[in-house]
Amino acid sequence: MAALPEEPAEVVAVKPDPDAGTPPQQPPPPAWGRPRAARPRAGQPTGAESGERCQSGGCFPQTCAPSPLMAAQDAEGFLCVLHLSRGRVSHCAFASSFRLAYKLLLYGNTFAVGGGVVVEDQPDVSAVLSAYNQQGDPTLYEEYYSGLKHFIECSLDCHRAELSQLFYPLFVHMYLELVYNQHESEAKSFFERFHGDQECYYQDDLRVLSSLTKKEHMKGNETMLDFRTSKFVLRISRDSYQLLKRHLQEKQNNQIWNIVQEHLYIDIFDGMPRSKQQIDAMVGSLAGEAKREANKAKVFFGLLKEPEFDVPLDDEDDEGENEEGKPKKKKPKKDSVGSKSKKQDPNAPPQNRIPLPELKDSDKLDKIMNVKEAARRVRLGPDCLPSICFYTFLNAYQGLTAVDITDDSSMIVGGFADSTVRVWSVTPKKLRSVKTAADLSLIDKESDDVLERIMDEKTASELKILYGHSGPVYGTSFSPDRNYLLSCSEDGTVRLWSLQTFTCLVGYKGHNYPVWDTQFSPYGYYFVSGGHDRVARLWATDHYQPLRIFAGHLADVTCTRFHPNSNYIATGSADRTVRLWDVLNGNCVRIFTGHKGPIHSLAFSPNGRFLATGATDGRVLLWDIGHGLMVGELKGHTDTIYALRFSRDGEILASGSMDNTVRLWDAVKAFEDLETDDFTTATGHINLPENSQDLLLGTYMTKSTPVVHLHFTRRNLLLAAGAYSSQ
Amino acid sequence: MAPGGSAHVNAEWEKGMVPFRAFPGWRFHCQSLNLILKKAVWWYVTTILEDAKIYSSHAKKSSVDADDVRLAIQCRTDQSFTSPPPRDFLLDIARQKNQTPLPLIKPYSGPRLPPDRYCLTAPNYRLKSLQKKVSSSAGRITVPRLSVGAVSSRPSTPTLGTPSAQTVSVSTKVGTPVSLTGQRFTVQIPSSQATVKSATPTTPTVQNVLINPSLIGPKNILITTNMVSSQNTSSESNPLKRKHEDDDDYDNL
Numbered sequence: 001m002a003a004l005p006e007e008p009a010e011v012v013a014v015k016p017d018p019d020a021g022t023p024p025q026q027p028p029p030p031a032w033g034r035p036r037a038a039r040p041r042a043g044q045p046t047g048a049e050s051g052e053r054c055q056s057g058g059c060f061p062q063t064c065a066p067s068p069l070m071a072a073q074d075a076e077g078f079l080c081v082l083h084l085s086r087g088r089v090s091h092c093a094f095a096s097s098f099r100l101a102y103k104l105l106l107y108g109n110t111f112a113v114g115g116g117v118v119v120e121d122q123p124d125v126s127a128v129l130s131a132y133n134q135q136g137d138p139t140l141y142e143e144y145y146s147g148l149k150h151f152i153e154c155s156l157d158c159h160r161a162e163l164s165q166l167f168y169p170l171f172v173h174m175y176l177e178l179v180y181n182q183h184e185s186e187a188k189s190f191f192e193r194f195h196g197d198q199e200c201y202y203q204d205d206l207r208v209l210s211s212l213t214k215k216e217h218m219k220g221n222e223t224m225l226d227f228r229t230s231k232f233v234l235r236i237s238r239d240s241y242q243l244l245k246r247h248l249q250e251k252q253n254n255q256i257w258n259i260v261q262e263h264l265y266i267d268i269f270d271g272m273p274r275s276k277q278q279i280d281a282m283v284g285s286l287a288g289e290a291k292r293e294a295n296k297a298k299v300f301f302g303l304l305k306e307p308e309f310d311v312p313l314d315d316e317d318d319e320g321e322n323e324e325g326k327p328k329k330k331k332p333k334k335d336s337v338g339s340k341s342k343k344q345d346p347n348a349p350p351q352n353r354i355p356l357p358e359l360k361d362s363d364k365l366d367k368i369m370n371v372k373e374a375a376r377r378v379r380l381g382p383d384c385l386p387s388i389c390f391y392t393f394l395n396a397y398q399g400l401t402a403v404d405i406t407d408d409s410s411m412i413v414g415g416f417a418d419s420t421v422r423v424w425s426v427t428p429k430k431l432r433s434v435k436t437a438a439d440l441s442l443i444d445k446e447s448d449d450v451l452e453r454i455m456d457e458k459t460a461s462e463l464k465i466l467y468g469h470s471g472p473v474y475g476t477s478f479s480p481d482r483n484y485l486l487s488c489s490e491d492g493t494v495r496l497w498s499l500q501t502f503t504c505l506v507g508y509k510g511h512n513y514p515v516w517d518t519q520f521s522p523y524g525y526y527f528v529s530g531g532h533d534r535v536a537r538l539w540a541t542d543h544y545q546p547l548r549i550f551a552g553h554l555a556d557v558t559c560t561r562f563h564p565n566s567n568y569i570a571t572g573s574a575d576r577t578v579r580l581w582d583v584l585n586g587n588c589v590r591i592f593t594g595h596k597g598p599i600h601s602l603a604f605s606p607n608g609r610f611l612a613t614g615a616t617d618g619r620v621l622l623w624d625i626g627h628g629l630m631v632g633e634l635k636g637h638t639d640t641i642y643a644l645r646f647s648r649d650g651e652i653l654a655s656g657s658m659d660n661t662v663r664l665w666d667a668v669k670a671f672e673d674l675e676t677d678d679f680t681t682a683t684g685h686i687n688l689p690e691n692s693q694d695l696l697l698g699t700y701m702t703k704s705t706p707v708v709h710l711h712f713t714r715r716n717l718l719l720a721a722g723a724y725s726s727q
Numbered sequence: 728m729a730p731g732g733s734a735h736v737n738a739e740w741e742k743g744m745v746p747f748r749a750f751p752g753w754r755f756h757c758q759s760l761n762l763i764l765k766k767a768v769w770w771y772v773t774t775i776l777e778d779a780k781i782y783s784s785h786a787k788k789s790s791v792d793a794d795d796v797r798l799a800i801q802c803r804t805d806q807s808f809t810s811p812p813p814r815d816f817l818l819d820i821a822r823q824k825n826q827t828p829l830p831l832i833k834p835y836s837g838p839r840l841p842p843d844r845y846c847l848t849a850p851n852y853r854l855k856s857l858q859k860k861v862s863s864s865a866g867r868i869t870v871p872r873l874s875v876g877a878v879s880s881r882p883s884t885p886t887l888g889t890p891s892a893q894t895v896s897v898s899t900k901v902g903t904p905v906s907l908t909g910q911r912f913t914v915q916i917p918s919s920q921a922t923v924k925s926a927t928p929t930t931p932t933v934q935n936v937l938i939n940p941s942l943i944g945p946k947n948i949l950i951t952t953n954m955v956s957s958q959n960t961s962s963e964s965n966p967l968k969r970k971h972e973d974d975d976d977y978d979n980l
Contacts, residue, residue, distance in 0.1 A: 226814050355832045357839070468847075483838075496840075505838075506846045513811055525832065525839060533811035535821065540830070544845035547829060551814070551821035586825030 138183040141174050142190055144255050149197070151247055159240040161276040165283065166244075166264075168198050169232040170256065172209060173263045176228065180215050187213065201284050201596035201617070222534070223286070223575075226554040231265035233288035237273040241266060267291050281630060281688055282594050285576040286554045290591035295628030297589040299580065301608045302348025304356075304565045309364060347626065349567045354583050356566065357525045363481060369408070373714035380651045382666050382697055386718040390662075391426075392705050393723040400723035402487070403709035404476045409719060411499075413485060415473030421466040421487045421497065430460040434500045466497050468504045475517040480524045484541070488515035494529050496541060510537050510546050516558045521566045526583070528569050530557030536571045538583060550581040552588050561602040570611055572599030578613050580625065592623050594630055603644035603653070610671060612653055614641025620655050622670055632670045635692040636663055636699070643720070645710040652697070654718055656707025662720055664697040775799045 148170070152163045171194055178187035195206050211217075218224050236244070248257040260266070269292070282289050344350075359367075380386055393400050393414060402415030411431070413423045425431045432455040434440070443453045471490030478485055484505075485497040494508040494515055513532035520527045526547075530536035536557045537546035555574035562569055568589070569581045578599055580590035597616030604611055610631070611623045618639055622632030634655070643656035646667060653665040670691075702722065709721040776791070778799035783791045832839075840846055 222810050222813065229814065354829055357832050358834055504847050505840055533817070534814070535817055540832075540839070542836075542839040542841055543830070544841040546824065547827075549817070549821040549824045551817035554814070584829065586821060 138178055138181065138186040140255070141178060141186065142193060145170065145174060145190070145194060147251075148248075148256055149194075155243060158273045159243055161279055162236045162240040162273050163244055164276075165234050165236070165279060165288075166260075168202050169234070169264055169288065170259060171195070171198060172205075172227070173259050175209060176212075176218065176224070177259075179212060180218060182215055184213055199280075199283075204597075205286070223555050227286060228263070230287050230554065231263060233265045233267055233291055235267045235269060235274075235282075235289050235292075238268050238270050240273050241268050264288075265291065278687065281633065284596040285593040287575065287577070287593075289593050290577070294588070294591045297582075297587070299582075299589050299625055300347060300349035300353070300565070300567055301563070301625045302345040302565065303608050304348060304351060305344075306367070307359065309368070349565055354567055356523045360481075366408070366481065370714060373408075374648070376715055377648060378716040379649070380647050380716055381668070385664060385698055386647065386652065386654075386712070386716055388662060388700055388718045388720055390702060390705070391719065391721040392702075393721070396723040398723070398725060399472075400708060401472050401474050402476045403721040404478055405709065405711040405719060405721070406478045406482050407480060407714070408482070409711065409713040411478065411482065412721065413476045413478065413487075414721075415476045415487055415489075417472040419467075419469040419471055419473060419489065419491075421469070421473055421476060421485070423464045423466065423485065423499070423502070425462050430462055431464050431499075431502075432456055432460045433464075433502050464502045466502060466504065468495055468497075468507075469493070471514070474515065475519070475529070477519045477527065479520045480522060484520075484524075486518050486520060486527055488518040488529050488531075490514040492531070494518050494527070494539070506541070506544070508539055508544065508546075510539075511535075516556060517560045519560055519562055521562045522564055523566050526562075526566065528560045528562060530560040530571050530573075532556045534573075536560050536569065536581070538569065548581075548583060548586045550579075550586060550588070552579060553577065555598075558598055559600055559602050561604060563604055564606065564608045570602050570604070572602050572613055572615070574598035576615070578602065578611070578623070580611075590623075590625065590628050592621070592628075592630065594621050594633075595619070597640070600640055600642050601644040601655075603646055605646050605667065605671075606648060606650045610667075612644050612646070612655075614644050614655055614657075616640040618657070618659075620644065620653070620665070629686055630688065631686065632695075633688050633692065634663075634665050634670070634695060636696055637661065639706075643707050643710040645712055645718075647712045647718075648714065648716050654710050654712070654720075656710050656720055656722070658706045660702045660704055660706055662700045662702070662707055662710070662718075664700075666695045666697055670695050775803060778803065 149167070152160060152166070155163060175187055175191055178190060191210060195210070198206060212221070212224065248254055248260065251257075265288075267289070378384065378386065391412060393403075396414075396416065399417035400414055401417055403412065405412045405426070410425065410427050410429070411423055412426050413421060415421050423431060434454050435443075435456040439456070440454060443450065447453065466485075466487075469487065469489040469491055471492075473487050473489045475488040476486065478499075483499055485499055486494060487497065488494040492509065492512050492515060494511075495504050496506040496508070497503065498505050508529075511529065511531040511533050515529050515531035518527060518529040526538060526540055528536055528538050534551070534553045534556060536550040538548035538550070539546050550569065550571060553571065553573040553575055554577075557571045557573050559572035560569060561571075563580075567583050569583060570578060571581065572578045576593065576595045576597060576599065578590075578592040578595070579588050580592075581587065582589050592611075592613070595613065595615040595617060596619075599613050599615040601614040602611065603613075609625060611625055612620055613623065614620045614637075616639075618635070618637040618641065620634040620637070620641060621630055622634070623629065624631045634653075637655065637657040637659055639658035641655050641657045643654075645654050646652070647654070651666075651668050653667040653670070654662060655665065656662045703724075704726065705722040705724045707720050707722045711719045711721075713719060775796065776799075779791050779795040782798050783795040786795070788795070840848075843849060
């Protein structure tokens with residue numbers, strides 16, 4: 001099964017209407033015989049009410065501006081960094097969102113070829129765009145659109161919400177057709193007239209669209225090309241679809257029907273039409289929603305079995321944890337985690353599904369330590385909230401772009417915009433590098449503390465600075481065994497650093513564009529990176545080329561995370577979808593739509609069943625991986641969520657955001673009583689309860705320090721990190 | 728004013744950033760973005776106009792006209808402002824890449840790193856040689872004149888070798904990438920350089936070794952090289968040069 005079956009639409013070469021250029025003497029009679037005055041759509045009140053409705057719908061109020069700023073200006077030849085804004089430039093406080101702003105400024109997906117220079121197309125681009133050839137009289141486009149609008153407004157309530165989904169894709173495609181065929185004035189007036197009717201969560205895209213006024217603008221814009229080639233997916237119930245089809249086919253000029261057939265994919269389901277609220281929860285991505293069969297593949301979301309080994313008791317163990325050992329006779333305590341169930345979990349992947357590195361002795365020691373710490377772990381819950389320890393980076397001058405903390409919370413690394421990577425020791429134990437080769441030959445290799453002796457005390461310091469990148473460092477990740485550190489940067493490389501010598505070992509070059517995020521696999525050896533070139537790559541530390549390429553997103557891949565069983569990778573993207581990829585064969589097994597802004601944080605629950613995602617729209621969405629459904633929506637944050645983390649046993653979900661707060665949510669309650677009856681799983685519709693307030697356990701504010709990273713220690717203490725910004 | 732501006736802005740533009748034409752009405756809410764925007768715009772326009780001037784003078788025209796500007800823009804666009812590959816291309820290479828099964832992981836292989844030439848662990852410094860012994864076999868002696876003035880002390884260890892099983896002095900508990908053998912490093916001498924037979928292996932005569940500044944850590948490591956004739960260095964067994972039993976090449980991945 002390929003990633004997503006993408007067949008480029010048939011190229012229909014239609015001869016341009018020779019009369020297209022000249023305005024007709026007398027406008028042809030309107031197709032629907034009614035006055036074309038724009039009426040406010042019922043169910044979509046304009047003005048102030050839309051602001052409120054949008055708020056309840058969860059989108060950010062600022063995006064409900066009545067007219068995009070660009071539309072009012074003369075857009076002749078001005079394509080600015082706005083194109084880069086998949087966030088909200090007008091709201092963007094540069095200080096607080098350095099990473100986003102850097103992206104805005106430097107990496108857009110379009111550029112202006114000023115002065116009317118026509119760059120020679122590659123043949124595929126022109127083929128792709130030529131399907132926008134003239135198919136009707138440009139001056140009639142407004143008629144067609146308003147006619148459809150009228151029809152939908154007059155339809156029954158239950159159908160109206162579903163049919164309203166058509167407005168946005170139709171609007172965009174019709175506008176692009178006008179632009180492509182160089183009817184600038186018609187395009188402009190078409191835009192002016194109808195852009196205000198669109199949903200508020202599309203306003204950002206519309207702003208970008210408004211500055212696309214010439215054919216040349218479209219050529220370099222990868223996202224526009226992708227939007228055009230991939231069909232926009234709409235899910236409509238059979239009744240509504242029949243209604244629409246009947247209406248469109250009985251009209252004489254079925255221009256809209258042509259567009260629907262060419263550019264939209266209508267996923268028909270049998271059942272009740274969806275309500276506006278249900279639809280609003282799921283739409284928002286650049287490609288519409290996800291087709292039902294895209295989420296039907298089986299996903300092994302269970303955890304891999306931990307190997308059993310004996311946990312030796314030593315004198316430090318409190319007698320409280322040790323039920324069976326008596327002070328005189330110390331029996332080694334069996335690791336109870338692995339031996340819980342002898343039967344194979346049906347949802348867990350086979351152990352050898354993907355090759356994983358075997359456990360070294362040091363890993364076994366680490367696991368033993370983990371078990372010991374787990375025994376002392378605080379059990380969290382609504383009545384027992386974690387303590388939060390916040391690490392503030394001072395004097396970072398808005399340069400902190402990435403943070404990571406080791407699993408045992410001993411080291412913290414910061415990636416900075418000045419291309420340095422700085423490692424600090426969190427514990428009093430300092431960072432030391434290994435001795436020189438000459439000195440190493442002198443030590444006694446058989447001594448018990450040889451691991452201490454190989455360290456050179458003269459190099460001990462709390463901070464180590466790693467130089468090597470030539471651009472801001474956007475992602476960092478420690479390896480589980482704490483020997484290696486990964487960092488990815490705007491220079492397109494991912495670097496592997498040794499934490500024994502604090503030098504750079506490898507530079508992995510594959511992305512030739514900024515790499516926004518990278519992460520080591522929970523078992524080490526593999527790592528994933530995602531970048532501006534819209535793909536995520538899976539690497540192994542001993543291969544200089546990627547092992548897997550996960551292609552399918554329509555815009556930059558901004559966030560990449562491994563599933564706890566290391567068999568799946570979740571990627572969040574600027575096209576507002578989250579995809580789950582299978583490491584074994586590179587297939588996309590899940591597509592989750594619903595966010596209204598680029599996704600910046602992902603977190604898998606420790607049991608592997610659920611995924612939490614956070615985006616610039618300030619909502620945290622919860623997804624059931626097995627069924628492929630959205631199961632929860634947590635509203636409360638007012639700005640981009642850059643950090644999400646589940647507690648060690650999955651009881652609490654912590655989210656940190658640009659609005660300088662850390663919020664704790666009750667994960668246990670959020671995931672209980674899931675409606676997983678057949679109807680829900682078949683159609684993928686779920687009625688989300690409005691229980692964000694009930695699930696919110698606490699809001700903790702920092703003093704103007706946006707939260708960039710969250711980490712639960714092995715004992716369930718919450719560590720948070722961010723850079724103090726004085727604005 | 729030469730398009731010097733701010734070095735920072737220039738460097739970014741060299742990397743191929745978004746070009747745009749200034750729009751007078753646009754303002755960001757934050758000062759620093761405004762400033763960057765203004766600088767970038769000014770730098771872009773200046774670059775284009777300078778290029779156009781060059782083109783027009785090459786065409787022996789008296790003044791710069793629109794065609795020159797258009798040509799300048801086009802050249803700049805082709806060279807600097809590239810965009811990521813199109814989606815179908817990405818899907819294609821993804822399909823190709825994802826067909827090969829995941830490679831098995833060799834057990835007990837120490838630090839799992841790519842072959843040496845894909846790593847950044849090789850020495851790239853060269854010290855000025857102190858001894859000028861003439862080798863009988865070599866025809867010409869070119870004593871490298873490259874002196875690393877900045878480094879007064881000895882360079883740090885560059886070669887990281889996977890110690891073979893018998894030379895590992897520390898148990899495999901520690902997965903350190905640094906060779907722990909106390910032997911002298913034997914540095915491969917490229918055959919283009921002349922060699923000097925060193926009579927005294929103990930003196931730190933280093934030759935033809937390049938410096939990698941990023942590897943100069945706080946502690947510098949002595950490198951002693953045994954001078955060997957360079958003619959057949961390819962098969963020189965360097966116990967510290969990490970070898971992969973299989974091919975060094977992953978080109979046919």
